[in-house]
Amino acid sequence: MRIGIIGAGSIGLLFSWYLSEKHEVTLYTRTVHQADLINRKGVTLVKETEEVRKLPAKPMDEWVGGDDLTIITVKQYQLQEVLFQIEDKLDEAGSLLFLQNGMGHLKLIEKLQSSSIYVGSIEHGAVRESAARVRHNGAGAIRAAVFKGSLVRLEELANNAPEDFSIQVETDYYEILVRKLVVNAVINPLTAVFQVQNGILLANPFYRKIAMSLLEETLCVLETADKEKHYRDVVNVCEKTASNYSSMYADLSQGRRTEIDAILGFLIEEAEKRGVHCPYICNYYHMIKGKEFQGEVVT
């Protein structure tokens, strides 16, 4: 099918490379420069070896819709701007798949007039090494579900996914996002603040204690029934990615904006709605905001 991919960060490059094997993919970039580069050089995926795939790229300003499925891979804090650019032409945009972290984007996309909207989460580890080059660090799952409308395009995507880039269609979109949110809420801020690899959150008994307090509070805010499941999720990710640095650690250490608003910021809003006190969440939210602020002051 015809797939448009909006956003050419690590996830956008990864999806465009893998999906272009069986689909007609167009990648939409923020800058003309990046689109030019990809049109000339293709997208390089680095795994055990390197492989280049040619695919067309266009700057986002040239987006007119017309694809069967559009996958939106930008960060949550860039989403509003993207929606503003596409909302007039949503009739032509076919189905939409949103891959943001957190859950704050749900309130933005529930207003959209598209017939079919999907949301998903990604467990792959990917780092953008340059404007047209992505390193695929760790294979993981991609889970997606219908947020509204028909399953057709999502099933077509899943049925034609490459073997090493499989897409699992789930029935409960809320469950997908909550599980990822809980893992992100604990691992991302703590590794970024402690400046450690994911595995250290379990290996250091004091950090582990903090991680459990933050987890407990997160589950309390989300009014989660099955706490054990989320505990296992966090432990599994820490163990499987023990020597990796989290995306928030990487963002902060490279002076980029983090996704803290989509993660702990969202939880603070939820806590306020429900009148729940959440000191650990507030503390780490302000710490990451403070570190972003220090970075801006320094640079």
Place this chain on the structure above:
Amino acid sequence: MRIGIIGAGSIGLLFSWYLSEKHEVTLYTRTVHQADLINRKGVTLVKETEEVRKLPAKPMDEWVGGDDLTIITVKQYQLQEVLFQIEDKLDEAGSLLFLQNGMGHLKLIEKLQSSSIYVGSIEHGAVRESAARVRHNGAGAIRAAVFKGSLVRLEELANNAPEDFSIQVETDYYEILVRKLVVNAVINPLTAVFQVQNGILLANPFYRKIAMSLLEETLCVLETADKEKHYRDVVNVCEKTASNYSSMYADLSQGRRTEIDAILGFLIEEAEKRGVHCPYICNYYHMIKGKEFQGEVVT
């Protein structure tokens, strides 16, 4: 008068240098090596200029008491060992002045059989540059009060203090220690964790928010009436020492043990006694402990 000073860290060196001007000072060191060095070279104080003062030093193993006043300058976590060494000869030890941070040492010293015990706090900034050399960074106050017994030796000390090293005799020892504890509880852990100078705790709006939450909780645990006074204390110290790095920041960055047990550890014990919930205090206690643990793992 004859003054014994136990502990030759920054505070021990600072006191021995200043007090040896008008008193007969003996400095007691942990190691034979440091005592030898000081006996040979004297103690150097670095301020605008450098000045050496000769004074006798002895390793702690040779301590037999006999001074009119003994000033104990070791860290709180070293105090138990020192008390174990001196408790048999306390009859000969004259009056005692304890200069530890926090308040955890009160339960150790209240059992002592000495006739006169004083406690105090120090606002001077001092860094030990080598075994016999101390840099006096910022002049501040020294406050001391009777913990038990007679005021005589403390007044004698205060009346003969050098002009640039004045000692204020106060009436309420609890007040002295609480005020220092509150300032330490907020500034030390936060600057160490955020890795910033003291002034940044006010200048960064997110860090300031955290500082206020930690202050609020500390005052709640200590059941303090005059919150405004402690707030002003914290703000004053941050402003006056804006470009300084706190002692806990320095301890952590140099792989030394911090005084976190004497400060937040003490507050956690108090909170438990009183059934008060203190998530910020617990969080920063575990963060510092976790950082100490990481330091040990790495080195």
